[in-house]
């Protein structure tokens with residue numbers, strides 16, 4: 424039997440992804456060791472492999488079939504735009520993609536003003552503003568602490584993730600528009616979905632059952 428390989432986004436989502444898989448009996452003790460520098464883990468008994476990768480690389484591994492299954496945020500799926508099947512909303516890691524800025528910046532939105540938009544998610548930001556007929560925007564890609572941009576005058580607004588709203592509040596910013604809700608998703612390689620249909624469907628069904636019970 425061939426191995427089924429899982430690519431899990433490291434960081435915020437990793438522990439919850441592992442905990443959820445554990446609930447359906449998919450475990451890999453070695454991977455839980457936060458100190459390990461090992462990159463790939465094998466569960467011989469279940470014929471499964473696991474690796475943790477930078478979130479933005481998960482869709483790439485899955486599209487190319489280097490991983491059969493991925494667990495990653497919807498934001499990353501949208502931003503990367505890879506060819507893969509999104510099969511399940513795993514519900515954890517819930518947050519929202521929003522247009523944010525100082526209250527005064529609201530006047531720039533839905534106007535014919537040309538504005539700068541800073542974001543770690545340039546594709547999501549571009550797509551969002553492309554659908555707003557009047558607005559012309561210049562997207563500025565940043566790699567973190569995006570809330571700084573309107574404070575220091577780099578951009579009028581930002582497109583970023585909001586969870587509790589604390590970061591915005593502590594920096595005098597607010598949500599001006601909501602782009603879309605986000606959460607962790609399970610994604611599947613398009614060929615694996617057909618070739619390993621039985622094993623992958625079993626995993627999806629088991630996860631779905633656990634998720635339904637949690638609701």
Ligand SMILES: Nc1ncnc2c1ncn2[C@@H]1O[C@H](COP(=O)(O)OP(=O)(O)OP(=O)(O)O)[C@@H](O)[C@H]1O
Nearest residue numbers: 433434435436478496497498499516517518584586
């Ligand atoms: N408050 C939050 N801020 C950012 N991401 C969140 C939040 N809550 C849930 N998430 C989810 O967690 C993922 C980000 O995880 P994490 O913060 O570990 O990565 P990151 O720091 O954005 O990655 P990178 O190191 O590539 O910048 C997002 O893709 C999103 O789906």
Ligand SMILES: O=P(O)(O)OC[C@H]1O[C@H](OP(=O)(O)OP(=O)(O)O)[C@H](O)[C@@H]1O
Nearest residue numbers: 567568569583584585586587588589590
């Ligand atoms: O609404 P909140 O609960 O405050 O969470 C949202 C903040 O958390 C994330 O940043 P992260 O900690 O990932 O750092 P980064 O901005 O450097 O990526 C996100 O980019 C926001 O800044």
